[in-house]
Amino acid sequence: MTAPLPGRRYTEHMAVPAVAVTTAPLSLEAVIDVVSAGGSASGAVASFSGLVRDHNQGRTVTFLEYEAYVPLAVKGMERIVSEAGETWPGVRLALHHRIGRLDPGEASIVIAAAGAHRADTFSACRYAIERVKQIVPIWKREHFEGGDVWLEGATADPEDEAARAQALRVSCA
Amino acid sequence: MTAPLPGRRYTEHMAVPAVAVTTAPLSLEAVIDVVSAGGSASGAVASFSGLVRDHNQGRTVTFLEYEAYVPLAVKGMERIVSEAGETWPGVRLALHHRIGRLDPGEASIVIAAAGAHRADTFSACRYAIERVKQIVPIWKREHFEGGDVWLEGATADPEDEAARAQALRVSCA
Amino acid sequence: MRVTVRLFARLRDLAGSGELVRELEEPATVASAWRSLVDEYPQVAEYERIMSVAVNADYSRMSAAVRDGDEIAFLPPVSGG
Amino acid sequence: MRVTVRLFARLRDLAGSGELVRELEEPATVASAWRSLVDEYPQVAEYERIMSVAVNADYSRMSAAVRDGDEIAFLPPVSGG
Numbered sequence: 001m002t003a004p005l006p007g008r009r010y011t012e013h014m015a016v017p018a019v020a021v022t023t024a025p026l027s028l029e030a031v032i033d034v035v036s037a038g039g040s041a042s043g044a045v046a047s048f049s050g051l052v053r054d055h056n057q058g059r060t061v062t063f064l065e066y067e068a069y070v071p072l073a074v075k076g077m078e079r080i081v082s083e084a085g086e087t088w089p090g091v092r093l094a095l096h097h098r099i100g101r102l103d104p105g106e107a108s109i110v111i112a113a114a115g116a117h118r119a120d121t122f123s124a125c126r127y128a129i130e131r132v133k134q135i136v137p138i139w140k141r142e143h144f145e146g147g148d149v150w151l152e153g154a155t156a157d158p159e160d161e162a163a164r165a166q167a168l169r170v171s172c173a
Numbered sequence: 174m175t176a177p178l179p180g181r182r183y184t185e186h187m188a189v190p191a192v193a194v195t196t197a198p199l200s201l202e203a204v205i206d207v208v209s210a211g212g213s214a215s216g217a218v219a220s221f222s223g224l225v226r227d228h229n230q231g232r233t234v235t236f237l238e239y240e241a242y243v244p245l246a247v248k249g250m251e252r253i254v255s256e257a258g259e260t261w262p263g264v265r266l267a268l269h270h271r272i273g274r275l276d277p278g279e280a281s282i283v284i285a286a287a288g289a290h291r292a293d294t295f296s297a298c299r300y301a302i303e304r305v306k307q308i309v310p311i312w313k314r315e316h317f318e319g320g321d322v323w324l325e326g327a328t329a330d331p332e333d334e335a336a337r338a339q340a341l342r343v344s345c346a
Numbered sequence: 347m348r349v350t351v352r353l354f355a356r357l358r359d360l361a362g363s364g365e366l367v368r369e370l371e372e373p374a375t376v377a378s379a380w381r382s383l384v385d386e387y388p389q390v391a392e393y394e395r396i397m398s399v400a401v402n403a404d405y406s407r408m409s410a411a412v413r414d415g416d417e418i419a420f421l422p423p424v425s426g427g
Numbered sequence: 428m429r430v431t432v433r434l435f436a437r438l439r440d441l442a443g444s445g446e447l448v449r450e451l452e453e454p455a456t457v458a459s460a461w462r463s464l465v466d467e468y469p470q471v472a473e474y475e476r477i478m479s480v481a482v483n484a485d486y487s488r489m490s491a492a493v494r495d496g497d498e499i500a501f502l503p504p505v506s507g508g
Contacts, residue, residue: 040227040277054213071484104213138507139436150437152504172345244403311426312355323356325423
């Protein structure tokens with residue numbers, strides 16, 4: 001991944017990639033454009049934005065700090081695109097994850113899935129966010145009033161078929 | 174619903190409503206803004222665009238013509254917002270449907286659902302498009318190479334609980 | 347009594363108009379308006395079992411009473427989205 | 428042989444650095460690098476059962492052999508999205 005230039009959106013100076021890990025503000029429109037490119041064969045685009053909440057577990061969140069093992073995070077996201085393509089043939093998927101400091105209300109992730117039929121695009125979009133939380137080496141530290149804490153979720157293992165089955169299940173696949 | 178001024182997007186001259194039936198081009202960003210208004214309590218926004226496909230059932234589609242019984246269509250969409258609010262408390266939903274002539278690639282409907290947690294927002298967004306297809310008095314005439322045909326789907330009956338249960342089921346609720 | 351009848355999509359095409367005024371004998375129901383329509387445009391009859399009806403922009407039933415000035419809509423199966 | 432060890436998130440905080448160079452005796456595995464790390468920073472030991480490991484930016488295992496110049500990453504449970 002090319003590092004973005006300071007102070008510019010990454011969409012201004014590069015062809016938008018299907019997957020990206022970037023410190024720049026995210027654009028849902030950018031990932032929608034990626035999956036919509038190539039004509040009018042798609043009848044449906046499902047999309048998702050994950051936003052920083054101002055409260056979590058009763059704490060007032062001041063900001064989040066995201067960190068990634070970037071080369072492996074990009075590979076993990078590419079793997080998710082590939083898994084989705086195998087599970088829902090013809091569906092195109094794009095996802096961008098932001099890292100660095102994020103204030104409440106800012107998007108930490110944007111995802112878009114386009115295809116001929118809506119069911120597959122909803123499933124692929126939901127699958128992508130579930131898999132990001134399972135296998136992509138990105139971490140967030142929550143800064144709240146009175147302290148900060150690293151949040152820890154799933155032990156990342158792309159080969160864990162039980163985790164993948166769980167992601168498929170909640171995706172209504 | 175206020176009719177849009179010719180040649181201007183409806184978002185330029187009016188407060189954006191949660192539901193709308195309009196001849197103006199749709200903006201996914203507009204419905205996302207509607208559901209995102211009011212702070213940073215939301216952690217998730219699921220969104221959906223329905224697009225005109227250039228092929229359908231083996232035919233080459235030249236354009237679609239959408240027609241609505243506007244006052245009842247708006248009421249139907251308001252009902253969907255209300256149903257979603259009862260089913261997923263705290264989730265905010267907005268949806269805009271376009272009518273008139275639409276070319277392949279253009280959006281016929283845009284939907285956004287925001288809430289604290291992603292599962293509810295995906296479900297509410299999917300539920301909304303299913304319910305539009307069940308109870309909102311809007312019709313499309315497909316113009317294809319060699320002819321045209323009015324498409325007919327569901328007999329609209331908002332009180333049909335079997336239809337509502339079906340919409341909930343495919344929404345992974 | 348006089349009512350306005352609204353027709354949409356293929357039903358409108360079959361009748362050749364999206365808005366008609368019908369004179370009905372009192373007491374009248376939605377069904378009275380429909381029968382009057384079928385008398386004039388027999389080709390619309392096929393919609394009787396699959397259409398929805400509305401009175402003054404609210405979903406209603408064939409058996410519902412209608413009053414002078416009401417707007418009655420006959421709605422083919424919908425295909426929005 | 429010399430390897431680079433990458434640490435992230437709380438694991439990085441516990442060790443006080445996100446990138447360390449370790450000298451290992453041949454033949455070495457990912458586990459050799461981890462043991463060397465625990466010897467110096469005992470507080471990281473709690474991650475042994477819950478972390479993932481990577482070699483040269485690909486997921487790997489504790490038993491995997493490593494070679495001179497490899498980059499070994501120890502990854503706490505992830506929390507992206």
